[in-house]
Amino acid sequence: MMLVDGRPATLLSAADRGLNYGDGLFETLRVQAGTVPLLARHLARLSAGCRRLGLPCPDDAAWCADITRLLAETAGEGVLRLVLTRGDGTRGYAPPPDAQGRRIVSFHPLPTPAPRALRVGICQTRIGFSPALAGLKHLGRLEQVLAAGEVVAAGWDEGLMLDGEGRVVEATRHNLFYLRGGQLCTPPVELAGVAGVMRALVLEAQSRLGLPGGEAVLRYDELHEIEELLLCNAVAGLRPVRWLAGRELAGESILARMRQPLHEAGVTWLG
Amino acid sequence: MMLVDGRPATLLSAADRGLNYGDGLFETLRVQAGTVPLLARHLARLSAGCRRLGLPCPDDAAWCADITRLLAETAGEGVLRLVLTRGDGTRGYAPPPDAQGRRIVSFHPLPTPAPRALRVGICQTRIGFSPALAGLKHLGRLEQVLAAGEVVAAGWDEGLMLDGEGRVVEATRHNLFYLRGGQLCTPPVELAGVAGVMRALVLEAQSRLGLPGGEAVLRYDELHEIEELLLCNAVAGLRPVRWLAGRELAGESILARMRQPLHEAGVTWLG
Numbered sequence: 001m002m003l004v005d006g007r008p009a010t011l012l013s014a015a016d017r018g019l020n021y022g023d024g025l026f027e028t029l030r031v032q033a034g035t036v037p038l039l040a041r042h043l044a045r046l047s048a049g050c051r052r053l054g055l056p057c058p059d060d061a062a063w064c065a066d067i068t069r070l071l072a073e074t075a076g077e078g079v080l081r082l083v084l085t086r087g088d089g090t091r092g093y094a095p096p097p098d099a100q101g102r103r104i105v106s107f108h109p110l111p112t113p114a115p116r117a118l119r120v121g122i123c124q125t126r127i128g129f130s131p132a133l134a135g136l137k138h139l140g141r142l143e144q145v146l147a148a149g150e151v152v153a154a155g156w157d158e159g160l161m162l163d164g165e166g167r168v169v170e171a172t173r174h175n176l177f178y179l180r181g182g183q184l185c186t187p188p189v190e191l192a193g194v195a196g197v198m199r200a201l202v203l204e205a206q207s208r209l210g211l212p213g214g215e216a217v218l219r220y221d222e223l224h225e226i227e228e229l230l231l232c233n234a235v236a237g238l239r240p241v242r243w244l245a246g247r248e249l250a251g252e253s254i255l256a257r258m259r260q261p262l263h264e265a266g267v268t269w270l271g
Numbered sequence: 272m273m274l275v276d277g278r279p280a281t282l283l284s285a286a287d288r289g290l291n292y293g294d295g296l297f298e299t300l301r302v303q304a305g306t307v308p309l310l311a312r313h314l315a316r317l318s319a320g321c322r323r324l325g326l327p328c329p330d331d332a333a334w335c336a337d338i339t340r341l342l343a344e345t346a347g348e349g350v351l352r353l354v355l356t357r358g359d360g361t362r363g364y365a366p367p368p369d370a371q372g373r374r375i376v377s378f379h380p381l382p383t384p385a386p387r388a389l390r391v392g393i394c395q396t397r398i399g400f401s402p403a404l405a406g407l408k409h410l411g412r413l414e415q416v417l418a419a420g421e422v423v424a425a426g427w428d429e430g431l432m433l434d435g436e437g438r439v440v441e442a443t444r445h446n447l448f449y450l451r452g453g454q455l456c457t458p459p460v461e462l463a464g465v466a467g468v469m470r471a472l473v474l475e476a477q478s479r480l481g482l483p484g485g486e487a488v489l490r491y492d493e494l495h496e497i498e499e500l501l502l503c504n505a506v507a508g509l510r511p512v513r514w515l516a517g518r519e520l521a522g523e524s525i526l527a528r529m530r531q532p533l534h535e536a537g538v539t540w541l542g
Contacts, residue, residue: 004285009285010284010286011282012282012283014282014375014377017416019287019289019410020297021410021415022410022411023413053413053416053417054417083290085290086416091352092382092444093415093416093443093444094416095416106285108361108362111363126402127403128399128401129399129400129435130400131397132414132417133414139413140292140409140410140411141291141294142292142324142403142410143401145288145292145324148363148366149365149366164462191435
């Protein structure tokens, strides 16, 4: 089921700037027992993205009304996708001064569960640098589409994406955390990658636990130095990687320590 | 007027991957006296893009049928926009193995003519590096959207976009050629930017005329060294820049020499 600007619909205008120019943002939210525990964080990130892009940002109340309506008609477990585009426009890149924006909210079943411990390879498709867009979950995901095709073809559960200079940025649909020399780190997202809601939660939990680390660059040729690798997103939570490009990674010390603080933050669906 | 997969329509599925992931390509073609002189070149570029992205590529005949139908009902001068998306998909980046693709063809009036000699500024919005997508006219144009907003706000006709390392890549909706020390050059598009149809035509004309130059990097701090600057795209043709970030550029020697070979190549709408 899907709502477009609050009305049940499966179609939208072919003049939508989200389609024609990738002019919009999206959020992917976990629905757990009929509720959306991280809703406030997702809406705050969306609102911050709107300010960066000059997108007209709907009131939280509009999103909440859509979500309430969808959840009343759907199962208690699943995924919500919120899309905000700049709405219709004539041909031409410049944002229309009177853009109204368009909300598209849809409910989806949970993805087929991946094995609890993941098999992860390294994608050939590089992720670009884009200082103007880095951190945002914008609609232009074509690099991730190509990389996800590699993941399927190779039979992995996920794939890491490197930037053009050989730094590990993220996986196709997850952020990542790695343990190296006792430091729990995640790649910075100032030049490339998505500043994920779950990534922020893990960083907060790390801080509360007093675990050393934080944002730090990880190069491809340093991957052999990491002791544990975890992938995270709002749907899957935080997942340990068991196999990384031919190497076994046995440890789960981080997941064990994170379970409690993440649970307290509302993430009750950790594996 | 618009055709979606050959049928008159103004709506399309909200599950389209072009909307949700920027998973598609587009072409913008000039219609001149009821014909599309550069059609074969646009379709060849689209087809090459499909091979790079693994997109299902419609036969040229399908595009031609759409275009013929639209042109029969529209004025003789204007712009055609061809969009090819991977079509509908469920949630998730990986390309569906059975993707059919979706054609969207629309006719638009010519844009309001810019002054014959352009006023051009320098955009703050940087264009990203994306080795996986560079050269392609893919649907993710959000950097160009932000830069085009700057152009409107500043009252320029166009704006140059730099990459993260201060190299001039292109303008928001044009490629560029510059004359420096007697060499006619254009920035390479291997890391960022669009490999435009008109850019290719100008390079061919340059070769036919025996003008020295070719692809060469131009840094922001070298802009004061250029003697002439021209912008090009398939709709506008080739246009001289008169004013660049506060500096007058008087010469039009390149435009004068290019007119004949471009006319012979079918570009009869040069200013």
